[in-house]
């Protein structure tokens with residue numbers, strides 16, 4: 001385990017093939033993933049802050065128990081700013097399992113008993129992240145969630161996303177159908193696609209690679225790029241960095257998950273990189 005300049009503990013995962021990843025206990029936040037023989041596949045802002053109580057800009061923030069500002073809780077819930085603990089015994093260098101339990105701090109914003117676990121594993125050309133939520137209280141609760149994955153692309157204006165054609169999406173208060181064959185980002189995009197198919201492809205021609213995304217358990221997909229103006233307003237992102245990223249998030253937003261006492265829910269995202 002190592003720490004960043006702010007002293008937050010970070011775990012390094014490595015697969016015998018050379019694939020590697022980095023995960024902070026803070027937020028159970030994956031901040032780096034390098035496939036074997038490849039280059040960094042996740043975006044992490046040069047201006048990201050690493051501090052208790054704030055979220056890291058980039059990588060894969062874990063969003064729970066509320067997506068965005070769609071409810072009364074702090075934006076994107078509490079999981080991404082809490083210290084998680086490692087619960088596996090560290091015998092697999094490419095894998096880690098982290099846990100967050102409800103605490104006085106989580107009760108201050110969300111009065112429910114839960115255990116969240118995040119299993120992260122890196123392989124040769126893939127990264128797998130699996131989130132499990134268990135209701136450890138004696139009454140049902142509802143939540144929304146996401147793996148808010150920031151993919152690194154060479155130039156977002158040349159990238160495209162396949163698999164969303166014909167699907168309904170929400171953008172703010174509006175609901176529309178995506179008529180485009182493939183989604184090309186050339187302005188601010190903030191969409192919640194509802195009931196998406198499990199497999200999506202993100203083309204990154206500048207880096208001559210494709211990301212193959214496979215979601216399980218999460219019904220929806222969020223696509224986000226803040227573009228120039230909104231990026232300029234973000235204190236933890238450099239002005240031109242929106243060109244280097246696209247968020248394609250495995251999400252459960254349209255229909256909140258209802259968990260009875262003692263019940264569990266699991267959602268995962270597996271990303272494979274392959275040469276274009």
Ligand code: TA6
Nearest residue numbers: 055068075076148190222224249
């Ligand atoms: O997932 C998209 C989104 O909800 C956007 O609306 C945008 O605000 C983004 O998340 C990032 O949120 P953050 O709180 O990390 O600045």
